Amino acid sequence: xxxxxxESKDFLRSIVEEDLKSGKYNEVHTRFxxxxxxxxxxxxxxxxxxxxxxANDYNGHCNLRMDDTNPTTxxxxxxxxxxxxxxxxxxxxxxxxxxTSDKFNELYNYAIELIKMGKAYVDSASExxxxxxxxxxxxxxxxxxxxxRSVEENLDLFERMKxxxxxxxEHILRAKIDMSANNMQMRDPxxxxxxxxxxxxxxxxxxIYPMYDFAHCLTDYMEGITHSLCTLEFENNRAIxxxxxxxxxxxxxxxxxxxxxxxxxxxxxxxxxxxxxxxxKGKVNGWDxxxxxxxxxxxxxxxxxxxxxNFCDGIGIAKANSMVDVAQLEFSxxxxxxxxxxxxxxxxxxxxxxxTNYEGSEEIDASYYPHDVPKEGSxxxxxxxxxxxxxxxxxxxxxxxxxxxxxxxxxxxxxxxIITCKEVIKDADGKIIEIKAEYHSNSKSGxxxxxxxxxxxxxxxxxxxxxxxxxxxxxxxFKDEAPEGVEDINPDSLQVIKDALIEPAVITDKxxxxxxxxxxxxFYADPVDYTDENPVFNKxxxxxxxxxxxxxxxxxxxxxxxxxxDGEVVAMSEAEQVLFDKYTTxxxxxxxxxxxxxxxxxLSSFYEDALSELNSPVALANMVSNEVARELKEKEVNELKFxxxxxxxxxxxxxDATISNKIAKQVxxxxxxxxxxxxxxxxxxxxxxxxxxxxxxPIIDEIIAKNPDNVEKFRAGNTxxxxxxxxxxxxxxxxxxxxxVVNELVAEKLK
RNA sequence: UGGGGUAUGGCCAAGCGGUAAGGCAUCAGUUUUUGGUACUGACAUUCGGGGGUUCGAAUCCCUCUACCCCAUCCA
Numbered sequence: 001x002x003x004x005x006x007e008s009k010d011f012l013r014s015i016v017e018e019d020l021k022s023g024k025y026n027e028v029h030t031r032f033x034x035x036x037x038x039x040x041x042x043x044x045x046x047x048x049x050x051x052x053x054x055a056n057d058y059n060g061h062c063n064l065r066m067d068d069t070n071p072t073t074x075x076x077x078x079x080x081x082x083x084x085x086x087x088x089x090x091x092x093x094x095x096x097x098x099x100t101s102d103k104f105n106e107l108y109n110y111a112i113e114l115i116k117m118g119k120a121y122v123d124s125a126s127e128x129x130x131x132x133x134x135x136x137x138x139x140x141x142x143x144x145x146x147x148x149r150s151v152e153e154n155l156d157l158f159e160r161m162k163x164x165x166x167x168x169x170e171h172i173l174r175a176k177i178d179m180s181a182n183n184m185q186m187r188d189p190x191x192x193x194x195x196x197x198x199x200x201x202x203x204x205x206x207x208i209y210p211m212y213d214f215a216h217c218l219t220d221y222m223e224g225i226t227h228s229l230c231t232l233e234f235e236n237n238r239a240i241x242x243x244x245x246x247x248x249x250x251x252x253x254x255x256x257x258x259x260x261x262x263x264x265x266x267x268x269x270x271x272x273x274x275x276x277x278x279x280x281k282g283k284v285n286g287w288d289x290x291x292x293x294x295x296x297x298x299x300x301x302x303x304x305x306x307x308x309x310n311f312c313d314g315i316g317i318a319k320a321n322s323m324v325d326v327a328q329l330e331f332s333x334x335x336x337x338x339x340x341x342x343x344x345x346x347x348x349x350x351x352x353x354x355x356t357n358y359e360g361s362e363e364i365d366a367s368y369y370p371h372d373v374p375k376e377g378s379x380x381x382x383x384x385x386x387x388x389x390x391x392x393x394x395x396x397x398x399x400x401x402x403x404x405x406x407x408x409x410x411x412x413x414x415x416x417x418i419i420t421c422k423e424v425i426k427d428a429d430g431k432i433i434e435i436k437a438e439y440h441s442n443s444k445s446g447x448x449x450x451x452x453x454x455x456x457x458x459x460x461x462x463x464x465x466x467x468x469x470x471x472x473x474x475x476x477x478f479k480d481e482a483p484e485g486v487e488d489i490n491p492d493s494l495q496v497i498k499d500a501l502i503e504p505a506v507i508t509d510k511x512x513x514x515x516x517x518x519x520x521x522x523f524y525a526d527p528v529d530y531t532d533e534n535p536v537f538n539k540x541x542x543x544x545x546x547x548x549x550x551x552x553x554x555x556x557x558x559x560x561x562x563x564x565x566d567g568e569v570v571a572m573s574e575a576e577q578v579l580f581d582k583y584t585t586x587x588x589x590x591x592x593x594x595x596x597x598x599x600x601x602x603l604s605s606f607y608e609d610a611l612s613e614l615n616s617p618v619a620l621a622n623m624v625s626n627e628v629a630r631e632l633k634e635k636e637v638n639e640l641k642f643x644x645x646x647x648x649x650x651x652x653x654x655x656d657a658t659i660s661n662k663i664a665k666q667v668x669x670x671x672x673x674x675x676x677x678x679x680x681x682x683x684x685x686x687x688x689x690x691x692x693x694x695x696x697x698p699i700i701d702e703i704i705a706k707n708p709d710n711v712e713k714f715r716a717g718n719t720x721x722x723x724x725x726x727x728x729x730x731x732x733x734x735x736x737x738x739x740x741v742v743n744e745l746v747a748e749k750l751k
Numbered sequence: 752u753g754g755g756g757u758a759u760g761g762c763c764a765a766g767c768g769g770u771a772a773g774g775c776a777u778c779a780g781u782u783u784u785u786g787g788u789a790c791u792g793a794c795a796u797u798c799g800g801g802g803g804u805u806c807g808a809a810u811c812c813c814u815c816u817a818c819c820c821c822a823u824c825c826a
Contacts, residue, residue: 008765138753182754193824212826325762457784519785547786564800567815592803626812727769743806
């Protein structure tokens with residue numbers, strides 16, 4: 001579904017929309033291109049949502065592509081996990097899964113083309129030499145002595161590489177770009193390496209494999225991708241992406257790469273390396289361990305696809321590295337399950353309660369859903385003399401604000417009766433082992449005439465009817481907000497309760513696979529270990545617990561104010577200093593403007609040119625140091641469509657009050673693109689400013705009449721609204737109102 | 752240190768010269784037979800710091816600072 005255009009959209013969608021509108025492409029085509037060398041995690045989910053989501057939003061297509069160019073790490077079990085993840089999230093890759101390995105032939109031919117163009121060469125230097133010759137971030141690299149080989153020799157060598165005549169590492173194919181490029185990626189990047197190993201799909205057909213930088217752009221191109229969306233760490237690689245396509249002359253409807261920030265979540269790790277380590281070291285039970293941020297883990301834990309989708313939607317897409325709070329994810333799943341899932345009762349830490357004045361048993365018809373969830377359904381809930389309640393729900397010496405059962409405070413058994421504690425029985429160590437209580441026969445849920453006021457209703461199960469179940473309680477895997485590695489693991493991340501007690505309907509009727517255990521949280525029947533003999537439930541997420549939170553002492557966080565250090569400004573050269581002095585003393589420019597001008601020779605010469613046309617040093621300086629400077633950042637003076645003389649003319653009109661500063665900027669924008677004379681623009685658009693109060697006042701009156709609320713707010717002290725009114729009036733005059741006059745008049749009127 | 756990026760409340764995030772959106776979290780209150788949910792309200796005189804331009808700056812200019820990425824025959 002396409003978002004309405006006034007809704008704010010992320011920068012990627014803005015780009016896509018723009019490209020569609022301009023006709024750059026007729027249709028969007030994205031791709032989700034993981035390497036099948038690990039299990040997908042929630043960061044992949046974000047990428048999946050972006051790529052497939054954008055394709056869906058704009059009626060385009062999205063390919064699922066295995067970027068399988070490195071035979072040593074990849075495996076088919078990972079491609080299955082990847083396919084499963086995309087499918088589970090509800091996306092459709094339309095047709096076959098794509099593989100970069102399916103394009104090995106075409107890729108090889110493109111490499112040959114590059115060699116023939118003299119743009120690629122076979123380097124026979126050792127790995128170490130290549131690294132040394134690459135230089136450092138501050139020093140240029142040195143081109144390999146093999147770079148001068150003839151096209152024929154390169155072709156011959158490359159073919160023999162392909163045939164498997166060499167050992168790993170003996171030769172390598174590189175692009176011939178620029179060994180002194182500031183962008184390290186452009187220092188003759190590697191294109192093909194020899195790998196005498198089997199590829200999980202192509203077997204032993206190949207002895208050479210393309211590198212990411214070579215394969216990715218071309219595969220995108222061959223698949224007809226329009227927008228190649230990847231994470232921030234590939235920003236530097238964009239230059240090669242463009243170089244390969246441009247060099248090969250693949251300009252028509254070619255894809256362009258855009259980068260977004262990868263997802264980080266606190267209290268967990270997201271890197272493949274660290275995830276693999278957790279699995280391999282046995283810190284968790286496999287890739288689908290419910291504590292892991294893998295898709296398989298979330299799935300097994302009981303997260304719904306909808307909750308993941310909503311989460312991804314909620315966190316947005318931007319370019320700032322960020323760390324999302326797990327609370328956001330937890331909100332997504334609670335929010336989703338709240339309206340979907342039946343409520344049942346389960347006691348995790350049982351405390352026996354004997355109801356001394358109750359005999360026999362009965363079945364209560366109890367709704368699965370609370371009053372505010374519009375779903376139907378109920379179960380038979382057995383009640384009897386002996387029940388179990390949660391140990392936490394009784395306290396002999398309660399703190400203030402405790403709502404549950406105490407010797408003095410009665411409590412309701414959810415869906416059943418109110419009970420009152422009569423006796424507390426303890427063992428030799430003083431541990432409470434049983435409560436003797438009395439029930440109030442006229443207090444039954446739904447037909448209560450007892451008029452007893454209780455502060456809460458607690459969960460319980462009938463001792464005789466309850467079923468024992470295993471419950472696995474998960475907490476965050478790491479105790480550190482930004483964990484480094486296994487040393488930060490939370491030792492209590494998994495707690496297994498072997499003998500929890502659950503009401504029978506859950507086991508016998510199986511009304512669902514996800515439940516809310518009332519007052520505790522959401523739970524999921526473990527898809528792997530659950531059997532009728534040994535039911536197992538995973539805790540998905542706890543309910544919000546404002547009581548538990550209240551009990552915790554709020555720890556004071558040390559308020560550390562960040563100290564801003566001011567760095568040293570580079571000193572001016574002598575010539576710059578001379579200019580600066582001249583500007584400040586002779587022309588009376590303020591030091592900031594003088595500084596900007598003096599330090600930039602393009603600006604200062606432009607300024608002086610303009611000054612020779614019009615003796616208005618301050619106004620010209622402001623224009624040049626602010627507006628012109630922006631244009632001269634990336635352009636040379638001769639690339640500008642406007643001249644210093646035209647700027648002088650523009651300022652002349654400001655000086656003689658023909659136009660306002662605001663209009664001057666508007667005219668300047670126009671000059672930027674059209675190169676027209678400012679006077680001509682002003683005349684053509686009728687931009688002469690309106691300063692006559694007689695013209696402006698009625699407009700102000702109208703605006704004031706239209707916005708009574710804001711007038712009131714303004715008069716109540718919200719002086720920021722002055723800007724609002726001035727803006728409105730200016731808008732009404734199409735920008736021609738003299739802002740100073742408008743400002744004064746508005747302020748006067750609003751008094 | 753060269754290059755490429757990014758800075759808006761505790762965490763995400765809109766905003767593109769005219770009243771600082773929204774979500775999560777937090778704190779109050781109302782409803783409630785879940786200390787859940789729902790609802791109501793509070794929560795940035797200020798946008799990394801400092802200057803400048805402008806009637807008006809988170810938005811334009813200058814400058815400083817912090818953080819991230821790049822020197823794998825990984826992707």
